[in-house]
Amino acid sequence: MDNFKEIKSKADILNVIEQITKSKTKKQGETFNLECCPFCQHKDCFKINQKEQYFNCFSCSSKGDIHNFVQNFYQLDKYEALKKLAELTNYQLSNHSDKNPSNILIDIVEYYHKNLMTNKTLLDFQIKQRTHSIKSLKLMRVGLATGRLRTYLTKKGYSDKEQLETGLIKSKDGIYKDFFIKDVFVYPHKLSNNIYGHFTIKDHSKKFQYQLSNEYRNVECLFYNQPAFNNNEIILVEGENDVLSLMDAGFKNVIGICGQISEKQLKYLEQWVSESKEQKTIYLSFDNDDPGRTYTEKVIKLLEFDCYVDRLQKELG
Numbered sequence: 001m002d003n004f005k006e007i008k009s010k011a012d013i014l015n016v017i018e019q020i021t022k023s024k025t026k027k028q029g030e031t032f033n034l035e036c037c038p039f040c041q042h043k044d045c046f047k048i049n050q051k052e053q054y055f056n057c058f059s060c061s062s063k064g065d066i067h068n069f070v071q072n073f074y075q076l077d078k079y080e081a082l083k084k085l086a087e088l089t090n091y092q093l094s095n096h097s098d099k100n101p102s103n104i105l106i107d108i109v110e111y112y113h114k115n116l117m118t119n120k121t122l123l124d125f126q127i128k129q130r131t132h133s134i135k136s137l138k139l140m141r142v143g144l145a146t147g148r149l150r151t152y153l154t155k156k157g158y159s160d161k162e163q164l165e166t167g168l169i170k171s172k173d174g175i176y177k178d179f180f181i182k183d184v185f186v187y188p189h190k191l192s193n194n195i196y197g198h199f200t201i202k203d204h205s206k207k208f209q210y211q212l213s214n215e216y217r218n219v220e221c222l223f224y225n226q227p228a229f230n231n232n233e234i235i236l237v238e239g240e241n242d243v244l245s246l247m248d249a250g251f252k253n254v255i256g257i258c259g260q261i262s263e264k265q266l267k268y269l270e271q272w273v274s275e276s277k278e279q280k281t282i283y284l285s286f287d288n289d290d291p292g293r294t295y296t297e298k299v300i301k302l303l304e305f306d307c308y309v310d311r312l313q314k315e316l317g
């Protein structure tokens with residue numbers, strides 16, 4: 001769909017005319033009437049049909065769709081009018097053919113992140129209960145779902161297809177809605193080249209148990225904070241909160257496994273070590289409790305490729 005068609009399908013002619021003329025319409029039967037025609041200034045002759053999305057004036061015979069209205073009202077050519085209409089409706093004009101698919105993910109990450117930064121209660125939860133610093137939350141672009149991603153992406157001009165491909169918008173019986181429910185925390189995951197490839201969530205109220213299906217995960221996106229593999233020393237931890245906590249404590253290159261370590265993750269680690277001429281160091285920093293220690297032993301066994309294992313004896317806090 002081109003920009004003309006798409007913006008027409010999304011913008012409402014009634015709202016736009018009311019906005020531009022700064023006047024209220026009156027409903028009369030099937031149509032909405034403006035007191036005064038914006039073109040001929042005559043009274044009681046200008047009607048808007050919201051259902052069919054067109055306007056006409058019985059006095060001066062001006063008529064047409066939303067594009068015609070903007071073009072005539074501002075005396076613009078077709079393309080200038082399109083730009084004007086896009087401004088008025090917060091529509092992001094796009095060239096679909098050369099659009100980078102990662103743009104939508106960047107927009108989504110920034111949208112979720114802004115939600116968290118502007119929600120005092122839940123930002124406080126991250127800072128006081130989870131004891132994360134604003135700096136780490138910003139660096140990792142931790143976000144918050146509000147259930148209104150669909151509205152945001154549609155306003156931005158992303159097509160239904162583009163939205164569905166992220167997995168973050170679902171459609172059922174022709175109704176589109178967000179996959180993540182309101183008030184879950186969202187953790188964007190990046191590939192080593194800093195492109196976003198996956199999202200995980202945490203629900204502090206424990207109502208929402210689902211994660212985004214792996215079907216939507218970039219196949220190369222395996223860890224949380226994967227760009228840290230660009231260094232020679234990394235610290236492997238269990239989950240997203242552990243990554244943030246160690247970053248808060250001043251550690252760098254902290255990477256989260258997020259769940260039981262997978263075959264793909266082991267393969268990635270093996271290649272990371274073996275395909276480099278430089279020495280690589282992996283620190284394992286799992287929970288200092290029984291399950292954590294068992295997990296450490298398990299991961300050490302799994303890292304059976306050419307690794308020298310050293311155990312730090314001192315137990316911390």
Ligand SMILES: [Zn+2]
Pocket residue numbers: 037038039040041042045046057058059060061062
């Ligand atoms: Zn008129």
